[in-house]
Every structure is written in structure tokens, then in C-alpha cells.
Amino acid sequence: MTGTGPIHLxxxxxxxxxxxxxxxxGLSMAMSLGMTRTIGIAAGRMxxxxxxxxxxxxxxxxxxxxxxxVGLGLLMALLAGREAVARQRYRYxxxxxxxxxxxxxxxxxxxxxxxxxxxSVDPWYEPQYAIPxxxxxxxxxxxxxxxxxxxxxxxxxxxxxxxELLLVLGATRREAIRDxxxxxxxxxxxxxxxxxxxxxIVSLPGMMTGQILSGTAPxxxxxxxxxxxxxxxxxxxxxxxxxxxxSLRLLVDQRGRVHSNLLKEKGGRL
Amino acid sequence: xxxxxxRSRVAYLPATPQLGPATVRGLLARVAGFGHRRExxxxxxxxxxxxxxxxxxxxxxxDLSTGETVRVALALLLxxxxxVLLLDEPTGALDPPSARAVEAWxxxxxxxxAAVLWVTHDPDQAARxxxxxxxxxxxxxxxxxxxxxxxxxxxxxxxxxxxxxxxP
Numbered sequence: 001m002t003g004t005g006p007i008h009l010x011x012x013x014x015x016x017x018x019x020x021x022x023x024x025x026g027l028s029m030a031m032s033l034g035m036t037r038t039i040g041i042a043a044g045r046m047x048x049x050x051x052x053x054x055x056x057x058x059x060x061x062x063x064x065x066x067x068x069x070v071g072l073g074l075l076m077a078l079l080a081g082r083e084a085v086a087r088q089r090y091r092y093x094x095x096x097x098x099x100x101x102x103x104x105x106x107x108x109x110x111x112x113x114x115x116x117x118x119x120s121v122d123p124w125y126e127p128q129y130a131i132p133x134x135x136x137x138x139x140x141x142x143x144x145x146x147x148x149x150x151x152x153x154x155x156x157x158x159x160x161x162x163x164e165l166l167l168v169l170g171a172t173r174r175e176a177i178r179d180x181x182x183x184x185x186x187x188x189x190x191x192x193x194x195x196x197x198x199x200x201i202v203s204l205p206g207m208m209t210g211q212i213l214s215g216t217a218p219x220x221x222x223x224x225x226x227x228x229x230x231x232x233x234x235x236x237x238x239x240x241x242x243x244x245x246x247s248l249r250l251l252v253d254q255r256g257r258v259h260s261n262l263l264k265e266k267g268g269r270l
Numbered sequence: 271x272x273x274x275x276x277r278s279r280v281a282y283l284p285a286t287p288q289l290g291p292a293t294v295r296g297l298l299a300r301v302a303g304f305g306h307r308r309e310x311x312x313x314x315x316x317x318x319x320x321x322x323x324x325x326x327x328x329x330x331x332x333d334l335s336t337g338e339t340v341r342v343a344l345a346l347l348l349x350x351x352x353x354v355l356l357l358d359e360p361t362g363a364l365d366p367p368s369a370r371a372v373e374a375w376x377x378x379x380x381x382x383x384a385a386v387l388w389v390t391h392d393p394d395q396a397a398r399x400x401x402x403x404x405x406x407x408x409x410x411x412x413x414x415x416x417x418x419x420x421x422x423x424x425x426x427x428x429x430x431x432x433x434x435x436x437x438p
Contacts, residue, residue: 161288162332166300169346170278170307255273 006214018043057131066125073111073134077104080138084145084243090153090263098246102145106238107137110231118227136207136228137235140192144236145243148188152244153263155180156251160260173256181244188240192233199229274306281352285359287343289331294342297331301346308351316345319375321368336363341372348375355379355386361395373399393425 021043028035060068081103085095111134115121121129156163159180166176199205200222207228211221252258289297298313317326320341326334334342340363347355355376361369377399380386390396396403402414403421407428415424 159288159290161284161286162290165284165287165289165343166304167274168277168282168284169301169350170274170304171301172274172304172306175274175304 018047057127060131061127064125064127066123069125069127069130072127072131073108074104076131076134076138077107080107080142081145084142085149087146088149088153088266090157090265092153092247092251092262092264094250095149095247098243098250099145099149102239102242102246103138103141106235106242107134107141109238110137110235113234114227114231132207133228133231137231140195140232141235141239143191144188144240146188147191148184148240148244149247151184151187152180152247153251155184156248156258157260157263157265160258163258167256171256173252173254176256177248177252181248184244185237185240188244189233189237192229192236196229196233199225205229272306274304278306278308278350279352280354280356281347281350282356283340283343283347283358283360285362286336287339289334289339289342291330291332293328294331294334295327297342298327298346309349310351311349313345313349316349316375317342320345320371337365337368340364341368344372344375348379353384355384355388357386357388359389359391361390361392369395391425393422396425397422 021039024039025036027033028039056072060072078100081099081101082096084103085091085099088095111130114133115124115130119129124130163176163180167173195203195205205225205228208221208225211224212218216224251260251262292300294317301307301313302309314327318324322338322341322345326338326342331339331342340360344360357376360376361372364372373395376386376388380401388399397418400418400421402416403424404411404413405415405424405428406412415421
């Protein structure tokens, strides 16, 4: 590490930061937003979740064992996969395994490429590299999968008649669902493309700023950020395509028949 | 037989076809690009034949009226080289001149060797276009009756309400 380490934060420092939440609470009350309670709960969750994950990470870092790193990675991928499908408007039997499988496959593949082929971490399971990279890839792939799946499932339900008319006119399954699949992949990968377009101009990516805060030379932090963007873009593309194609394979059979009866609309809970 | 080949030969017109969000021009181009599609005639000429103006090409297909939608679907279907046509009330939403245009074109395809199964509630239409009448009442299929003189009466008997609405 170059330069000096970061200034350590004390509990008192955090208490001052936490007091800033009173701005949100005060605004909510002044404008009768009715969000005071929600803000409090969200802030509380954030603190508890992050403290807990800090402790888990310290523990895994201390173990220095590949199984611990892979195990934590798997758990993270499964939770991300669950999150990607949990809020889908339309679901089908097997949507969770698809989410878990695609999330794990795409993120592990891309993280593996980074660990073995780019950063060449030795040993590869050094959690200081594997876990944060996997986390960043998961967080973005999750968005891609969630958006792409929403587009494809909503589309199957709403545009079933139009897809079937194309089939009636002699389309193959691939020809009939091509536009929907393309659209879904486009929707899923747009956020990361936007993110890359404005990186450094509109937004200073969190990872880069974090490294700079902890004393890394800016150019070194930028190089890492560039690599991370490529990893995230690849992971998002793989995950989105996987989720879209996987869903279509389950819902449109070999002869092109659309089984939208397998889609169940989710009720109530947001 | 592969599903797309089968569907190209046994063409089906749903009672309420949906054309999707593209323009009619885009839809026509897309269908023309299907690998299994063979065309006997140009569907654009078919649009004109069924009474749709050229301007319909640039409209979003899903914004068309029910009658326009059916005619676009029929133009695509009848321009293909299907050997069997399954038509579910193809003229239900059409004005009489358009309905006659559809009848004439389907008759032409039938004379050219295509087998046509035409579902209708209109007794006079049955008498005009049918060669054989099958009647479906209470889940029982009867026929075929090949005496064209009786078609209109048979349909009226089965479906007095529709006959009253559609009859002269």
C-alpha cells in the first residue's frame, strides 16, 4: 500500500454521522411524508447488516482457507440470485433455481478469470481480492438479471398473441421470440453501459473512491476500477443472457408453443 | 415434420389475431424473412386487395382497428403457400365489401387446391362460400352436408340469434 493508511473512525465519529439521519427524519416530519419510521428502520438495517458482514469477513479473512472463501461466495451468489427473482411480477416454477444457477455461474466465471488471468492473485483464494470483486459483480449482475427477466416474462404474458401469430405464419421458435429476447438483454445491460459512459464524469465509482480514501495512488485505483468495469460488464451480459434464454427455454417449448399458463402473477407484496 | 414447416402448410387464423408493436411494414418485412416461409404472392398487394390503403403500412400494427388487424393477418396468411387454411370467423369484424374480398380470395385459394375449414355464424356466408357444411351443436359435430341449397337454413336453425343479426 502506498501513502499512509486511512484515519481510523471511532464510535464517536460514527455517532456524529448517524446524527445526520435526523435531517431525513426532520424533513419527513416537516413535509408529512410519513416516512420517519421507514427511514429509521432502513438506517438501522444498514448499520446492523454492515457490522455483521464486517465480522463475517474478518472471520473468513482469518481462516485463510479456500473452502471458506468459496462457501461465502456461494452464499453471496445464492442470496443475489434470490434477490433478482424475488420481486419479479411474473414467476414460474423453477424461477429460483434459474436465478441461483445463472447468478452463480456468471459471477464465478468472471471472478475466476480475474483471479487467475488478470490479477493473478497468489493464492487465488486470498479473500481480500476474491470477495470484494465477486460482490461488485454480483451487485450489478443482479440488476441485469432482474431487469432482463422482468422484460421477458412481462413480454411473454402481454405479447403472447403477437408471438403466436408469427408462429402461425411459419416462424421458428427462434424467429418468433428473437425480438423479445433482444429487447430483454438490451434492457438488462443498459444500466452498466450507462455506468461506463458516465464513469469519472458524472460519477466517481465507489470502489475507486474507497481505494483512494484508504491511501492508494489515484492512478492505481483507476486501473482497478477499469478492470472492475469490464468484469461487471461481462458478468452482467452473461447473467442477463443466461436468465433471458433460460426463462424462454422453460416457457416456450421445442415446437414454439408459449406456455404462459406456467406464469403466475405475484400478488400484493412489493 | 418440423413445427414451422407444418404451420406454414397448415395456416391458422385466430379469431382475434394480435400483430405486436412494430409497424405493418416492419411486420411484413419480418415475416418475409422467416426461413420456412414461401409466398405465392406479395402480401402488400394482398393488403390492397382487402381494401387497406397504402398508409396502413406506416402505422403501428397494434394500433389498428379489429377489422384492419384481421385483414393484415389475412393478407399475410393468404399470401403464404399453405395447403390447409383454418379460419376462425375471418370476417366477423369486417364490413360487407371487405368480407366479400376475403371470400373471393379464399375461394381462389380453394380452387387452387387448398383445403379450407371456415368457421362462421353467418348463414348466407355459409351458403356463399361453402362446399360442405359441418354443424357443431351441443358439442356434437354433424355432417358433412354437401347440398349447398340447405346450408343457410341449417345455420339459421342452429344459431337463430346470429342469423337475426347477420341476415338480410
